[in-house]
Amino acid sequence: MSNIQNKDGDFLARRRQLLKLGAAGVPMVLTLKASATQPVHSALDCAFVIPDEVTILVDYDGKAWMGDDSIREKHGKYKTQDIERFKSNADYMFPDSTVPERFRPDECDTGQNDANGNDCGWGNDIDDPVGDNNDQDSCPADPPRETPWFEEEGEDGEPGNRPNDYSGNGNDWRHGGGGNGNGNGNGNGNGNGGWTDCYKVYKISRNTTITPADYLSGNGNWNLNGANGLYLLLAGKYLDTYGNDGGFPGISCLLSILNYLEMQ
Amino acid sequence: MSAGPNNDDWVWVANPDHYILHEIGDSTFAFSRVSGTTHMLNLVSRAMLDYLAEHPKTLTQIIAGFAAYLEVPPEECPSGVVRRLFGELDEVGLVERVEP
Amino acid sequence: MNRRALSDYPRSDVIHALRSGTLALDLGPFLTRIKLSDRRSIDFFRDMYAACPVSIDKAVLCDFSLCLRPPNKFRKYFRRQIVPDPGFQFPAVPLPLEMSPLAFEMGLNLSVALQCFRFAIFHAGVVADGDNALIIAAKSGGGKSTLTAALMEEDWRLLSDEFAILDLDAATLKAYPRPVSLKNASIDVVRGFAGSGQVSDTLHDTPKGAIAYRRPRPSDIETMQRAAKPRLILFPRFTDGAQAESREIDLADAAMQLIASSPNYQVIGERAFSGLMTMLEGMKAYEIEYGSTEDSLALVRELWKAHVP
Known part of the structure; x- marks a missing residue:
C-alpha cells in the first residue's frame, strides 16, 4: 500500500x-x-548596471544626446542654456530620426525658427561616403568608424545585418537613418535665455540595473519603453555603428542578445 | 484540450496503462505515456485519479461521489472544486472519455 | 583507440591535430572531436585539458564534433568573431575572437545539453565523496561553481561543474570533469584558495561578465570512470553578509526544479522519468544561504555528516 x-x-x-x-x-x-x-537562453540572462546617473535629451527630430549634466525644468519646459551646455558636453550623440516619435516631445511651440538646424549625424555626407570628420564645419567630429560598409551611401536604411525589428514605429534602431548631409531647418528654437519644450529629457539614476531580456517579447520583438527602454534603443544604435567598443555601458550584454536573435 | 465534459452521457476513466505514478512525500509525479509530459499531483488530484481509475463514471457521478471517496463531508468538497479538478486532469490528458 | 594524456603528445602534434580537426577528447562518457584554429583557444585547451586523454587518430568515431569558426566571412577579417559550431543549427552567440575559450566551453556545453540522449542531463554541479555524490543545483550566478571549486579544495572529486549526467539504468551520476566556470568576484575567491596556477586567465567583458576557469585536477581525470550515487541536493544561494542557514525543502520541489533545468528530459521521456524518480529515492534536498565560502563549506559538512553514512 x-x-x-x-x-x-x-x-x-x-x-x-x-x-x-x-x-x-x-x-x-x-x-x-x-x-x-x-x-x-542563458545568453539572454545578462544584465548591466548604469554606473552613474545618465540623462538622455531627445529633440523633436529624433536626435538624442546622452550625458550627465543637469537640465533645469519648469512647467514641462527646459532651460535653453542648460540644453545647449548639455549638448556640447554630451558623451554620446545620435543623429536625426534615431529616436522614435513616441519618445520625442509632443509639441514644440517656442515660436522661433532659426532655420539653422544642422544634421550633425554620424558622417555620411552624401559626398563623403567614407564618413570622415569633415561633413560640416559646425558639427562636432564624428567618432572614428570601424565598419566601412556601414551607411556608405548615407541613405535611410543601412545594409544592417540583423533582421529583427523592435516594435517601434518606423525608425528601426539597427537601421541608421538620415545623415544625408543637408541642413534641415527644423525650427528648433534655441535662444539662450529662455525655456523650450522642443526637447524631452529622460533620466536613469545611478546603479540602475537593466535586463535587456525584460524588454523582449516571446517572439523576439522588442518592447522598448521608458527611460531604460530608450537607453537600450540608443545602445543598439551605437552598437550597430561602432560595435562592441567604446565603453558604452551594457553593450556586451546587448550584443549577446542581438546576436542570439540574429540566429533565430 | 478540455472537452467541456458536461454531457451526462459521457463517461470518463483514468487508464493506469497510460501513465506511471511515483510518490514523493504527499506529492505524486505522474508521467503520461500519451503526452510524454510529467505532472505533479497533490493528495486531492491523486485521489481523483485513483477514483477515476476504479471504473468509468459520468461527471455527475464524479461530483456526487468524490466527497465520500475522500471521506470528507460534502460541504467540504463543493461541486465547483470537483468540476475544476476534473477539468485539470482532463486538460492534461490524464483522464479519457470512453464509450459507456 | 590509441589515447594518452594531452600533455604527453608533442605540442606540434596537438596543434596540428586541433587545426585539422582530428583530435578527439575522451572525457567521461563522451568522445568529442575538436577543431580549433585560433591561438588563444588552442592554448586554453592545451592548458586546461592537459591531463585529459585524447587521441589524434582521425579514424576515431566520436559522440560530438565541435568546431570554433568565424560566424561569417566578414568576421574572419573585421572585428574578428568566433562561434562554436557543434554541427547543428542553434542560436549561436558570436563572441570576439579573444573570447574563444568561452566560445569553446559554451560549445561543449551545447553539445552535451542538446545532443546527448543516452543519459538524462540536469543543469547542476556535481562533486563526490568517494562513491557518494552531492548535487549542487543553482541558477546561473547562484554560487554553484564557487561552491564546487571550494569543495574540490576539501578533496571532493569533481564530476562536473555544469551537468548532472544521470545513468538511467544505474541511477548514478557520470563524471565529466571539465574546467569549472567562474564568474566575476568568484574568480579571485577561487584563485585565493586554489592558487593562481589553477585558474585560467580572465576573459573580461564577456556577455556574462568576467570569466575564468578552474582546471580539473589530474585525480579528477584519473577517477572519471567512477560513477557516484547521489545522496544530497543543495540549492545554494550566496548573499553578501547573510547568516549561514540551511532549510530542508520538499524533495518533490527539488525534482520539479531539476526537471525544469533539464535540456533533454522531455525528449527521453519515460526512461528519464523513471531514472530520476529512482535517483531521488532516499535523497534529501536543502536550500543553503551563506555570505562566505567558509560558511558554505561548514553547511555542506554539517548536512553531509547528517545524511550520508
Whole structure:
C-alpha cells in the first residue's frame, strides 16, 4: 500500500486543507515543462548596471544626446542654456530620426525658427561616403568608424545585418537613418535665455540595473519603453555603428542578445 | 484540450496503462505515456485519479461521489472544486472519455 | 583507440591535430572531436585539458564534433568573431575572437545539453565523496561553481561543474570533469584558495561578465570512470553578509526544479522519468544561504555528516 493510501487522521486533515485551497482556486495539477533550450537562453540572462546617473535629451527630430549634466525644468519646459551646455558636453550623440516619435516631445511651440538646424549625424555626407570628420564645419567630429560598409551611401536604411525589428514605429534602431548631409531647418528654437519644450529629457539614476531580456517579447520583438527602454534603443544604435567598443555601458550584454536573435 | 465534459452521457476513466505514478512525500509525479509530459499531483488530484481509475463514471457521478471517496463531508468538497479538478486532469490528458 | 594524456603528445602534434580537426577528447562518457584554429583557444585547451586523454587518430568515431569558426566571412577579417559550431543549427552567440575559450566551453556545453540522449542531463554541479555524490543545483550566478571549486579544495572529486549526467539504468551520476566556470568576484575567491596556477586567465567583458576557469585536477581525470550515487541536493544561494542557514525543502520541489533545468528530459521521456524518480529515492534536498565560502563549506559538512553514512 502506498503512503498516500495510508490514511491516518493527519492525512485526512491535509486533504481537507488542500480542498480549501482548491476552493480558493489553487491548481491541483502542475505540469512540468523541461526546457530544451535553457542552456541557450542563458545568453539572454545578462544584465548591466548604469554606473552613474545618465540623462538622455531627445529633440523633436529624433536626435538624442546622452550625458550627465543637469537640465533645469519648469512647467514641462527646459532651460535653453542648460540644453545647449548639455549638448556640447554630451558623451554620446545620435543623429536625426534615431529616436522614435513616441519618445520625442509632443509639441514644440517656442515660436522661433532659426532655420539653422544642422544634421550633425554620424558622417555620411552624401559626398563623403567614407564618413570622415569633415561633413560640416559646425558639427562636432564624428567618432572614428570601424565598419566601412556601414551607411556608405548615407541613405535611410543601412545594409544592417540583423533582421529583427523592435516594435517601434518606423525608425528601426539597427537601421541608421538620415545623415544625408543637408541642413534641415527644423525650427528648433534655441535662444539662450529662455525655456523650450522642443526637447524631452529622460533620466536613469545611478546603479540602475537593466535586463535587456525584460524588454523582449516571446517572439523576439522588442518592447522598448521608458527611460531604460530608450537607453537600450540608443545602445543598439551605437552598437550597430561602432560595435562592441567604446565603453558604452551594457553593450556586451546587448550584443549577446542581438546576436542570439540574429540566429533565430 | 478540455472537452467541456458536461454531457451526462459521457463517461470518463483514468487508464493506469497510460501513465506511471511515483510518490514523493504527499506529492505524486505522474508521467503520461500519451503526452510524454510529467505532472505533479497533490493528495486531492491523486485521489481523483485513483477514483477515476476504479471504473468509468459520468461527471455527475464524479461530483456526487468524490466527497465520500475522500471521506470528507460534502460541504467540504463543493461541486465547483470537483468540476475544476476534473477539468485539470482532463486538460492534461490524464483522464479519457470512453464509450459507456 | 590509441589515447594518452594531452600533455604527453608533442605540442606540434596537438596543434596540428586541433587545426585539422582530428583530435578527439575522451572525457567521461563522451568522445568529442575538436577543431580549433585560433591561438588563444588552442592554448586554453592545451592548458586546461592537459591531463585529459585524447587521441589524434582521425579514424576515431566520436559522440560530438565541435568546431570554433568565424560566424561569417566578414568576421574572419573585421572585428574578428568566433562561434562554436557543434554541427547543428542553434542560436549561436558570436563572441570576439579573444573570447574563444568561452566560445569553446559554451560549445561543449551545447553539445552535451542538446545532443546527448543516452543519459538524462540536469543543469547542476556535481562533486563526490568517494562513491557518494552531492548535487549542487543553482541558477546561473547562484554560487554553484564557487561552491564546487571550494569543495574540490576539501578533496571532493569533481564530476562536473555544469551537468548532472544521470545513468538511467544505474541511477548514478557520470563524471565529466571539465574546467569549472567562474564568474566575476568568484574568480579571485577561487584563485585565493586554489592558487593562481589553477585558474585560467580572465576573459573580461564577456556577455556574462568576467570569466575564468578552474582546471580539473589530474585525480579528477584519473577517477572519471567512477560513477557516484547521489545522496544530497543543495540549492545554494550566496548573499553578501547573510547568516549561514540551511532549510530542508520538499524533495518533490527539488525534482520539479531539476526537471525544469533539464535540456533533454522531455525528449527521453519515460526512461528519464523513471531514472530520476529512482535517483531521488532516499535523497534529501536543502536550500543553503551563506555570505562566505567558509560558511558554505561548514553547511555542506554539517548536512553531509547528517545524511550520508
